[in-house]
Amino acid sequence: EAQVTQNPRYLITVTGKKLTVTCSQNMNHEYMSWYRQDPGLGLRQIYYSMNVEVTDKGDVPEGYKVSRKEKRNFPLILESPSPNQTSLYFCASSLRSGLAYEQYFGPGTRLTVT
Amino acid sequence: SQKIEQNSEALNIQEGKTATLTCNYTNYSPAYLQWYRQDPGRGPVFLLLIRENEKEKRKERLKVTFDTTLKQSLFHITASQPADSATYLCALETGYSTLTFGKGTMLLVSP
Numbered sequence: 710e711a712q713v714t715q716n717p718r719y720l721i722t723v724t725g726k727k728l729t730v731t732c733s734q735n736m737n738h739e740y741m742s743w744y745r746q747d748p749g750l751g752l753r754q755i756y757y758s759m760n761v762e763v764t765d766k767g768d769v770p771e772g773y774k775v776s777r778k779e780k781r782n783f784p785l786i787l788e789s790p791s792p793n794q795t796s797l798y799f800c801a802s803s804l805r806s807g808l809a810y811e812q813y814f815g816p817g818t819r820l821t822v823t
Numbered sequence: 824s825q826k827i828e829q830n831s832e833a834l835n836i837q838e839g840k841t842a843t844l845t846c847n848y849t850n851y852s853p854a855y856l857q858w859y860r861q862d863p864g865r866g867p868v869f870l871l872l873i874r875e876n877e878k879e880k881r882k883e884r885l886k887v888t889f890d891t892t893l894k895q896s897l898f899h900i901t902a903s904q905p906a907d908s909a910t911y912l913c914a915l916e917t918g919y920s921t922l923t924f925g926k927g928t929m930l931l932v933s934p
Binding site for chain 2 (some may be wrong): 742752807810
């Protein structure tokens with residue numbers, strides 16, 4: 710089954726404790742991205758990757774890091790999480806970049822930073 | 824900066840009626856526009872894509888229009904059903920490989 714998976718689905722952590730949210734897709738997609746979704750603010754793009762070893766900032770990259778060492782994986786790293794990073798996070802992938810291709814979203818990771 | 828506006832209030836309609844949702848944008852001329860459905864706590868699901876040279880696109884009970892002069896897209900669900908209740912998002916490409924979503928419109932279909 711074609712899908713995007715994320716882990717963990719739920720995470721409660723404390724300020725400053727480094728964490729990684731994994732994202733994997735099995736569709737051989739070139740483009741992957743991370744979004745956060747907050748009430749009243751909608752979905753906002755954090756980082757995106759157009760292919761292996763090619764990443765770039767989205768609208769809200771501060772406090773986040775990403776890497777794309779393999780085509781299927783695109784982990785999101787929070788080196789020193791803060792409470793304002795409490796949010797619902799989504800990973801997405803598409804065949805290529807741009808809106809000519811539909812985005813496939815993962816199930817989401819709900820992160821709480823205390 | 825690019826601004827995308829969708830109906831800010833929830834849209835309540837009766838089963839069987841046509842729901843019409845609006846997506847307005849400024850300061851950009853997108854080549855494509857997409858619509859997604861999102862259920863609470865779940866990831867958005869792609870519904871339709873429309874290109875700038877297409878005036879209208881249909882898929883079953885769904886219809887999307889795209890007016891690049893008005894900078895507006897309309898999303899219609901005909902013969903709406905309670906199962907159509909969800910939040911609907913429009914999305915534009917607002918920079919090189921940067922995608923921007925509207926905040927979404929919550930649709931509630933009553934039996």
